[in-house]
Amino acid sequence: MSLLLTGIAELVTNDPVWGEQHTDPGDRLLGVIRDAALVVGGPGPDGTGLPLIEWVGPASEAPDADQRRHLGGRALIPGFVDSHTHLVFAGDRSAEFAARMTGRPYDGGGIAVSVAATRAATDDELRTLVAARVAEARAQGTTTVEIKSGYGLTVEDELRSLRIARELTPHTTFLGAHVVPPEYADRRGDYVDLVTGPMLDALLADGRDASPAAYIDVFCEPHSPHAFDGDEARAVLEAGRARGLGLRVHGNQLGPGPGVQLACELRAASVDHCTYLSDADVDALAAARGTTVATLLPGVEFSTRSPYPDARRLIDAGVAVALASDCNPGTCYSSSIPFAIALAVREMGMTPAEALHAATAVSGRSLGLDRRLAVGEPAELAVVDGPSHLHLSYRAGVPLVRALEPGVRRPGCGPSRR
Numbered sequence: 001m002s003l004l005l006t007g008i009a010e011l012v013t014n015d016p017v018w019g020e021q022h023t024d025p026g027d028r029l030l031g032v033i034r035d036a037a038l039v040v041g042g043p044g045p046d047g048t049g050l051p052l053i054e055w056v057g058p059a060s061e062a063p064d065a066d067q068r069r070h071l072g073g074r075a076l077i078p079g080f081v082d083s084h085t086h087l088v089f090a091g092d093r094s095a096e097f098a099a100r101m102t103g104r105p106y107d108g109g110g111i112a113v114s115v116a117a118t119r120a121a122t123d124d125e126l127r128t129l130v131a132a133r134v135a136e137a138r139a140q141g142t143t144t145v146e147i148k149s150g151y152g153l154t155v156e157d158e159l160r161s162l163r164i165a166r167e168l169t170p171h172t173t174f175l176g177a178h179v180v181p182p183e184y185a186d187r188r189g190d191y192v193d194l195v196t197g198p199m200l201d202a203l204l205a206d207g208r209d210a211s212p213a214a215y216i217d218v219f220c221e222p223h224s225p226h227a228f229d230g231d232e233a234r235a236v237l238e239a240g241r242a243r244g245l246g247l248r249v250h251g252n253q254l255g256p257g258p259g260v261q262l263a264c265e266l267r268a269a270s271v272d273h274c275t276y277l278s279d280a281d282v283d284a285l286a287a288a289r290g291t292t293v294a295t296l297l298p299g300v301e302f303s304t305r306s307p308y309p310d311a312r313r314l315i316d317a318g319v320a321v322a323l324a325s326d327c328n329p330g331t332c333y334s335s336s337i338p339f340a341i342a343l344a345v346r347e348m349g350m351t352p353a354e355a356l357h358a359a360t361a362v363s364g365r366s367l368g369l370d371r372r373l374a375v376g377e378p379a380e381l382a383v384v385d386g387p388s389h390l391h392l393s394y395r396a397g398v399p400l401v402r403a404l405e406p407g408v409r410r411p412g413c414g415p416s417r418r
């Protein structure tokens, strides 16, 4: 069974093959095809049920197919890859947000509130909350989502957070080193030992076919009394790496710090936030561009009243820049990638094309995914209710994007095949 999509005013392929024909830098970067068509075939051989792309090109050359759908002159883009979320939590911190809007700074202390609520929730309550957040993201064009633990902070609660996340996506990240939980406040070293020993061991012992976490992450932030310094973060990351996990880092969010340099040195897949960077940090990220992506999370700066990171400086230096939501109950309770794109364009010096590329191709790369719309790739598609990707930021705040369901799919945003 195949499906021919036509009426595509603009197809964003992220494929350099289509970019070559353009002189406009945005069209080159996004591999745009105007008046395009795309054929979706049956599911691939990998057992995920995800249909694969069978053909891409100008509508005038499109082959026949079993079924047809006309998109009415809309833009078709790769589904967003939200490579940084904390969707497994219970409770509410809207009062903390309101206090910040009147000037209270963010220091990570509110994380303990979410930890208490998450520990108190039943498995089914948590599962329902996470599934609803994944569905909310999908309704805004996100077809792939990474989910971190980090609101359990006991062996059992971290494990169950990851198991629940794993039901919805294969892109799961162990964040036992989110903060030092209150019961360990006066013995931080013991908590680092717990994370790097029994917690990691329990995760790996749990894995039937694979560990419930693909990555390990750490909140490396000397400006928060609750988070981890450079030495502690190094211990956490090295322990995860020794057990075969990929590395991700929360770095340089609240002020200058060692997170970015550490991530680059340890060849982390991503270092996220990157709000406060020295010239040496930018140089390190540029040198590491083949391995380490700088993931910017502008919803956080919006929701914490903080200065935005300078994306232009990073891109001009040659850094691989991704965009993600960081959806979490504290610093950004928004799952909207279009919102992140609009902020990046308006506040961070990114062009609309760079922002879309960052939220699809580059965020995908940070998870080991190829997010081109090309033959043989999964049909992870989103439709923009407008003629071009420019409408994502031009019409900020309007719900223009949704994931396209081209065939039989599983619920939620994952698992993707790679």
Ligand SMILES: N=CN[C@@H](CCC(=O)O)C(=O)O
Residues within 6 Å of the ligand: 086, 108, 110, 111, 114, 219, 250, 253, 300, 326, 328, 329, 330, 331, 332
């Ligand atoms: N900074 C660390 N973690 C989250 C915030 C978590 C929270 O405040 O609940 C972040 O990425 O911003």
Ligand SMILES: [Zn+2]
Residues within 6 Å of the ligand: 084, 085, 086, 250, 326, 328
């Ligand atoms: Zn985060």
